[in-house]
Amino acid sequence: MTLTERKPPQAATQPSTAEPEHPKSLLLRMDRMPHIWCSRCGIGIAVGCFAAALEKAGLTPDDITVTSGIGCAGRVAGYVKVDSFHTTHGRAIPFAVGLTLSRPEMTHVVFSGDGDLVSIGGNHFIHAARRNQNMLVICVNNFTYAMTGGQLAPTTPISARATTSPYGNFERPFSLPYLAASAGATYVARWTALHIRRMTDSMAEALQRLGFRFIEIIAPCSTIYARRNKLGTGLDLMKYYYENAVIEHDAPMEGLDIGFQSKIIVGKFIDQPRPTFRQSMKAHYEKVLGSKFVPPINGGVM
């Protein structure tokens, strides 16, 4: 039976003509489906895990915002049924700084890609971590700029090819967990798109923490990265993760680099709370200004 001949699986068992409800329809904008992501892309997996994590963390769509930048993962904000902001390239984090400072009672999530968050947005990434701005940053790392056709990213492994490194990459890539941790993130984890249960648990856990939390999701880009580097399909990349991802919680930060088709150390590396920017600000002003200090008003209906 070819793909086009295949009947929808529910047709045989369900006499109803009604469309079955998507299990994550509470969080997804079903009126925007189908999404723009390629088949075999890992971003959808990360979004699916995020939807499950939200439930697990006891949060409703009213409790959160999602902000994205530009790129494939930058489209996440457009598919989640929460107050969602699709911003400019690299600026999702500072935009979310405005959200988290004006609405501290909500949970603010930045969902974007590696190029967006740590190349063009790299300065914001380290400063938001340093200040411990209260937000969860989920970075889908596919090792390339996929939306624009596969250019060199600050995460591209050494020797991997990209359209702008046609002879292979010779630049040392960032180790994102190391970067986040050294800048001051209070929660740092890395999973691959294969680790859906652990990724979900990690997202749920991080959603319940405060401060600058960072989760890197290594995700397959079958159409661009895998094809250009002759790595097969998305399934082959999943096999690569299966054979090469090693769970090592609290692994030493300096050992988290990812080489071309090398071992990938995953796990939770940091889970150490410290006061958020807003908490520090309030505590400081209370101390130095005493009764003259007027606590910041929250945004609401003006």
Add this chain to the structure above:
Amino acid sequence: MKADPKGVLTGVHYLDGDHAAAEGACAAGCRFFAGYPITPSTEVAERVALRFPLIGGQFIQMEDELASIAAVLGASWGGLRSMTVTSGPGFSLMMENIGLGVMMEVPCVVIDVQRGGPSTGLPTLPGQADMMQARWGSHGDYEIIALSPNSPQECFDLTIEAFNLSEQWRVPVLVMMDECVGHMTEKVVIPQADEIELTERRYTGLVPADYLPYKPGEDLVPEMAPIGRGYHFHTTGLTHDERGYPVMTAECQEVCVHRLIEKIRRNADRIIHVEKTDLDGAEVVVVSYGISSRVAIPAVEKARDEGVMVGELRLVTVWPFPEKVIRELAGNIKAFVVPEINYGQIVYEVERCAAGKCETRLVPHGGGWVHDPETIFQAIREVAR
């Protein structure tokens, strides 16, 4: 809505323009400020940093201007009146997200205390050469509102006005100061809080099921929804439909961008404010804004002493450009004289609207100082001949 007395420093003060603008923000209910130090605008940020912890505001010095304007947009969506301030180089860095503010229709205020440029230029000395950048600096096609104060008092007044306009028309409003106005110290009268009228945010009265985030009202402005209240709206810098969803077609572009432009153009009469002096019977009209309007005064007086009928038109609103008043005057006068601290920016608009019906004479200045009034006087005398 009246101003919150907590932010209003009622009384008679002796302030420079930068400090007055900061007080204007406090009075206007601004409670979120994100900025980055840059001369000659830094004093605005410094005063806000001093004042905000005492009035329930949040000041944050961001890592750069890109982050500052992005945080301002986010905080405005969060429901706080938000502002940033900068000068030339920082204004350039903010351009992309000013465009995002236009596209997402985010009320916010950006103050640019202009200095000499291009590039690093003259950090401590005046210029008025960002006027076209204010209009066209972000890529793509759009309309924006820009005001130009010419005194510390107006720095206070127009900062409040900027917040009101931004809420009314859901667009970033630019306050185009210059180094002279920013650092000039004069009397500033701050009224009682109940004398300061503030425009409320235009929130929807619809329930989430009926709400479309970019469905415009009669004046072409859509109503906003508060976040965290079940509206689950989406907003994007991409071309979008009334749902706020991206649609990559020429048809949607036409509807989306045309409305962004029309909501300002069609309502220009409600937005524009100019100051007219002795226009009846004038043969020459000096069109000026910001500090140049003050420098022009002795030139105008001297010309009048010589018998030239000189009127003055001061552009308090620079964008949208007050086309109508220029068109009406052009048929009745010999010439417009336009002094500005640049080599010709607003003069192009005056010339365009004059449409050849009268002469338009630029009195340029490269920046770093203000005009010698004598050069403006000479221009008036020449065109009056």
